Amino acid sequence: MAGYVEMYRLGKTYDTPNGPAVIVEDFNLNMTLGEYVCLLGHSGCGKSTVLSMVAGLNPISEGGIVVANHEIEGPGPDRGVVFQSPCLMPWMTAMDNVMLGVNQVYPHGTKAEKRDIAAYYLTLVGLGSSLTKRASELSQGMQQRVGIARAFALKPKMLLLDEPFGMLDSLTRMELQEILLEILSRDKITTLMITHDVDEALFMSDRVVMMTNGPRASVGKIFDVPFDRPRVRADVIDHPDYYDYRADMIGFLEEQDHKKMKENAAKLEAAKELQEQS
Numbered sequence: 001m002a003g004y005v006e007m008y009r010l011g012k013t014y015d016t017p018n019g020p021a022v023i024v025e026d027f028n029l030n031m032t033l034g035e036y037v038c039l040l041g042h043s044g045c046g047k048s049t050v051l052s053m054v055a056g057l058n059p060i061s062e063g064g065i066v067v068a069n070h071e072i073e074g075p076g077p078d079r080g081v082v083f084q085s086p087c088l089m090p091w092m093t094a095m096d097n098v099m100l101g102v103n104q105v106y107p108h109g110t111k112a113e114k115r116d117i118a119a120y121y122l123t124l125v126g127l128g129s130s131l132t133k134r135a136s137e138l139s140q141g142m143q144q145r146v147g148i149a150r151a152f153a154l155k156p157k158m159l160l161l162d163e164p165f166g167m168l169d170s171l172t173r174m175e176l177q178e179i180l181l182e183i184l185s186r187d188k189i190t191t192l193m194i195t196h197d198v199d200e201a202l203f204m205s206d207r208v209v210m211m212t213n214g215p216r217a218s219v220g221k222i223f224d225v226p227f228d229r230p231r232v233r234a235d236v237i238d239h240p241d242y243y244d245y246r247a248d249m250i251g252f253l254e255e256q257d258h259k260k261m262k263e264n265a266a267k268l269e270a271a272k273e274l275q276e277q278s
Ligand SMILES: Nc1ncnc2c1ncn2[C@@H]1O[C@H](COP(=O)(O)OP(=O)(O)OP(=O)(O)O)[C@@H](O)[C@H]1O
Pocket: 014, 015, 016, 021, 023, 041, 042, 043, 044, 045, 046, 047, 048, 049, 050, 214
């Protein structure tokens, strides 16, 4: 079935000193317009590799990606990206950092119009009174808010979030999760987010895509998240199925762990046999 976003037979092979390493193979995923999908999997399985290919920042080795009927060929303002650390220009104000993106997307807008857009999104993320502060004067949480405002101000077709709350304390993380959902409830942008946090995935997303362990990682299992929107954290946690979902996801990750351990043991055994024969 065609989707607003289509990743088809997606593959990534990196050149390494030991030869080509196939990290992602035959990764297939369709997303509908406005859908929020979380990508979850063990560290190093290839989540950032997939997301960076969608962002156009990492060349695709096999297959392809279509966003809103356009095949991805490189980065573009139709995809807003937020990384764990927001990569701001430290000497520039919060406003000017957001304006960098806005100027790119609205080259013909007046200066006042563009400043209004930047100020609007900075206010939505709670930085209305810090517009003129330099990025270097902002806390990590505030910097991440600027990064989120900058991504939204591009009015992207798709939002790509690579562990955007990973470096924040739990209170700031919860606050920003809620702010993000609130903005998305107005702007309805198709979102792909990487997280290591099962609870975060359940709170934020419509579907959770579990990746298999690499190498040759692909989609292992997909969970539909049935909780009503707008999401209220306490209601989500109190939902009668919440802990079953959580247990199923953790179960999948544990299964992947066991597979990896078995594979490693088999490799070790094979290496021992070779050594004995020689
Ligand atoms: N440029 C590169 N060249 C060679 N190997 C790479 C390159 N980038 C990533 N890799 C390898 O690809 C694999 C997947 O990396 P990736 O960062 O996509 O995983 P991840 O699931 O996002 O990890 P984490 O959860 O720890 O951030 C890892 O083994 C990594 O070492």
